[in-house]
Amino acid sequence: MFTQRIYNFSAGPSMLPLPVLERAAAEMTNYAGSGMSVMEMSHRSKAFKAVFDETKALMREILSVPDTHEILFMQGGATGQFAAVAMNLMGVTGRADYAVTGNFSSLAAKEARKYGEVHIVCDTSDKNHTYIPREADLTLSPDAAYLHYCANNTIYGTEWDYVPAAPCPVVADMSSNILSKPVDVAAHGVIYAGVQKNMAPAGMAAVIVEKSLLGREMPITPTILSYKTMVEKDSMYNTPPTYNIYMLGLVLQWVKEMGGLAGMEELRELRAGMLYDFLDNSSLFTGCAERGSRSKMNVTFRTASPELDAKFVKEAASQGLVSLGGHRIVGGMRASIYNAMPVEGVRKLVAFMEKFELENK
């Protein structure tokens, strides 16, 4: 039982900024004099339309989304987008390129195979996904309808530090690093993100799609996954996840107040730097990802034994540093340090690791 807020290192859903939660609580039964909760508003009402428009405008501003691209809020999370990307874009040539650098990019490729031919341009499973390939090593197809990559690999703790160039539209799954640093939107045909890590409560995908790519969908595409329909109806073909959109708006306001993406990038460098510096000097803990490929959102590490890993995770939790266990596929530890993780949380984690190291030499 914790009477205070704790530091939650979960990979997603994950921490939200405290001021955002406090404002949501304060507005829960009467939003801005509407006499009702945002949850209760008709999505066609003026009051909700204002929330929606402001959220979309803030997202365009903060992520510097050019006019060539449209912003969509869709249901189904990133997993829904695995199918949506293929159904909306693959029909042109019937094949697509996929960079496999972890579990979710592998699942994305698997889903795409339902709708066409998939060519794997790299597969980092040869070294248990501990690295990101060099651009020169990607074996791109001449006739792919698009190239798909996952910008940050939550489970393995690796992150692309470049946008791969390709002769076709580039599609990025940015679920676990969107809003954490500036991004070249124009270099992408589609960017999508399940919102539950760095944006809002689970249950939505934010999608940025280049308008020139619309209208290529397969006839079997379910309407809720059709980019064209969603653009035409401004994400309101059916009732959108209204409260998630409102919460995203509050998070975006917080990001803006904190200095936008430049401010977020400074913080991510600071948080990740503290952890990696400690790992590089530790005789007990080892980082899992290769140095040049390390994620600044998900820091994976381990001790010499699964037993000691388990002890660490358990003792940390008792100190209010929770959800530090690695994903069940890989074991070990993982500290997910998204935008909303206070620097103080990482400081406490490093202090605890120091203490644990001394006690378990």
Place this chain on the structure above:
Amino acid sequence: MFTQRIYNFSAGPSMLPLPVLERAAAEMTNYAGSGMSVMEMSHRSKAFKAVFDETKALMREILSVPDTHEILFMQGGATGQFAAVAMNLMGVTGRADYAVTGNFSSLAAKEARKYGEVHIVCDTSDKNHTYIPREADLTLSPDAAYLHYCANNTIYGTEWDYVPAAPCPVVADMSSNILSKPVDVAAHGVIYAGVQKNMAPAGMAAVIVEKSLLGREMPITPTILSYKTMVEKDSMYNTPPTYNIYMLGLVLQWVKEMGGLAGMEELRELRAGMLYDFLDNSSLFTGCAERGSRSKMNVTFRTASPELDAKFVKEAASQGLVSLGGHRIVGGMRASIYNAMPVEGVRKLVAFMEKFELENK
């Protein structure tokens, strides 16, 4: 600007019980001593698993869902289910029967045509969807994979008072009347409901599916719409809409405290009775739906002119009786009186209608 809570007659999203909102607000930054919001919890955490299991168990208990049926929480709302139903069930014979009694059943049939042949067993557009057909008038096919009907037609204000019998599984869209009265779950192969009217915040569909129907899906079914996968993974193939599930749990607890479905049915009879009694004795207002087909969730009515309708909607709103405008397809007025609408709200509405009638004779 309203400093107090108002009565919101929106067709969806719509009112939630005030005690539910107050509890959600109180638990927003620290749920049950977890030190975090439910929004921030890993969906794999013990704390969230408890929320999930309790919500599912309450839904099974309150709706008397038999062991032959599984309960799923999916993203994409009812519109997502329009595709899911067809993709999961239609493959058996390649055709399905649809009862068209309004806008949403028509959209469901349209979506299903992407995946097979659709036979329309009734189409009430001959009388602008103001009635529900008699069971004897449904022209069922001998070889349909399923029969689909929409149990309550939000826009037109009509409601089925029987479950149609068919030689195939019966599928019901209960988005706008689920949890408002006892329902014979065993008589259905699938029941689904977008949660934003009578259950929880928008962004989820609650689905009850007969286990014997699993595994018939088309190979092109997106994983997020696969009943089989969702059953195998207990609605957690991917990150579920965790906060919607939590809110549904709070609503279900409230329903149970209020006497379960019997209690909800008493209230719906009371609310609808007050409104229809007034309409039947009014010389200014007329009910839109035929008497035997009237919905007890959405009461549609009008005056003699669109101008007077608009005046009514505007003046009512100034009294804190909001969202009384009819759907843009039909105009007129609509009072949506779901479970969370207090009887007092309907009393105030009727009193306002009386006053308006006197002033506008």
